[in-house]
Amino acid sequence: MSLDPATAAAALPQHPAQLGFATGTGYLSACTAGLPTAATTTAMRAFIDDWAAGRADARALGEQAERCRALFATIAGVTADRVAIGSQVSQLVSVVASSVPDGAEVLCAAGDFSSLTHPFEQLAHRGVRVRYAPVSQLAHEISADTALVVFSLVQSATGEVADAEPIRLAAARTGARTLVDLTQSLGWLPTGASAFDFTVCHAYKWLCAPRGTAFLTVRAGLEDELVPVAAGWYSADDVWGSCYAGHTPLAAGAGRFDVSPAWPVLGGTEAALAGIASLEPGTVHARNLALANAARNTLGLPPGNSAIVAWADPQGNDLAALTAGGITASGRAGNARIAFHLWNTAADVELLARALRR
Template identity: 65%
Template sequence: MSEHPTDPQHERVTLSELQQHYPRVPGYLSACTAGLPAEATTAALRAFVDEWSAGSLDPKRIGAQLEACRALYGRLVGVATDRVAIGSQASQLASVVATAVPDDGEVLCVVGDFASLTHPFEQLRARGVRVRYAELEHLAAAIDARTSLVAWSHVQSATGAVSDAAAIAAAARSVGALTCVDLTQAVGWLPVDASSFDVTICHAYKWLCAPRGSAFMTVRDGLDDALTPLAAGWYSADDPWSSCYAGRTPLAAGAGRFDLSPAWPVVAGTVAALETISRIDLRVVHDHAAGLANSARSVLGLAPGDSAIVTWPDRDGSDLAAMTEAGITASGRAGNARVAFHLWNTPDDVARLQSALGASAG
């Protein structure tokens, strides 16, 4: 695995070419739960274990790979490399964002959003911070002069609904509120410009198909000092190897001050995952995934949508059980059955879904 990011503009491939780099698992409709690893990701993870068992790990080489991750992710979401911080999970990054909320401030969130985003803000009660909730479709209208921060998932985990992010961000700017957008269910199939928001966070193990344990945060230039690096450690400096001990612990000049010490076993696999998906225009992935999702909605008797995630009510779990019996890997969330389509899926997966459920889901 290379230590430096490739230039995705020079290595674009077609969808069919990229699909060859991922395993074909018939009926795997669960990228919204966990992405499938590219061949290069699997090889990188195995190589790490081999090096570890041979006593030949090189921490500085792993550090170079981590910088490749930072650069690749920045390119994917349209921000400069120094605006990207690296962590291990979304809630840890959201906890850093929570430090920017003033005492007695208000955080506006979405009803039913994922707990890793909302939970850290709920812990601010001792500072007088109130968390208010609104339905996703009414989030922009719910922003008012009381709002200090708006935090929402661009694509909702439980329903697959895609937010009108531009309208929400504009409404927040109009009252001087900060924006924090969770892109975990978006980046990898939905083109996103993270520079449109104050902060974004993303765990990479879903649509980016990285190993679990790699997460990213982007921070708007000029906002670093408004956030407190709660988990600052030896890796929170521009030169980590010169800041390992107390008395010499400067913070990085950019968003790297919010870095966590890297989880070494997943770094090489994350580089491979990001390099692989960076080889295709995400608009192509979007059109493919959303197109298959709408084909699935059609055969299930559901209305067309704009998301790669398809959900419908399944309170008793009978539809999920029928899909599992038919060899389909799906999920159930918040009383819904949930399937998702990514770049490796084909019309055969829609046919398998139709065979398992017919129009009963509608």
């Protein structure tokens, strides 16, 4: 059961500044990009200052990357050796895609984000078939021919939350693997990576990190099913001993799928993940969902189970009214789309009502 808006707003500090956010009123777009805390912006400025002064320390940055790995593992509910570091979701998905057997079927959610599905569409020359079904029907669509089931836990365009457990069980019965994108869920929905064979997540949305750090998780024992097609100097357990040809061992765990991390965003990523990891996931979930359902009530929509609220707006009229009313929102696939996260309060629902005159 959802909390009422007043109870939800009291579940975390009322004002964004108390959470470390400089602002946030009217920003209803965590589904597009999260906002940084003061700790995140301070850390990113510190890197620039160090870089400009010639103080950037590659080994210290490597240690920072490992702390990011550990923090993400905590948030995702897996051990750090199950986590690989990348820069973009599509690059990490491509590692899984390149390992799909010739002639296999990949079952994807219809209308899912293209960074998750596009890499598989490039495999037609190997006879790989990509089939689409509504995310609500994926569990029923898995067949003996399905090698991999691919879906976002929360759909980007609509905010629909997948009923993941029946999909997972149906895949297990046929021997299909699962690849799940957590980019639109991790940080507000308390479902981690441990139930799935592979997951990907970019940290710049609900985890409030700067853009440029993404993560792949690989279930224990499945490393050898994947080919580290982007292997480089960072794909070993001892990265500094593996810089040059002739000695390039792979890491024992998921680290073999690492690419060299983007140094300028590591400090901000660490600060952001540390902040998210310090919060109680159930409280964040209840608060975000209560505010989203208060917005649905304002919009005349039934209650839902997602922090993302989307409704038909084919001409963009509502999106234009939101923008004119001081609200940052987004339009996707003919919908207007808003979202509620840590910096939002009941005041944002009131601002929504005024902007749309509801």
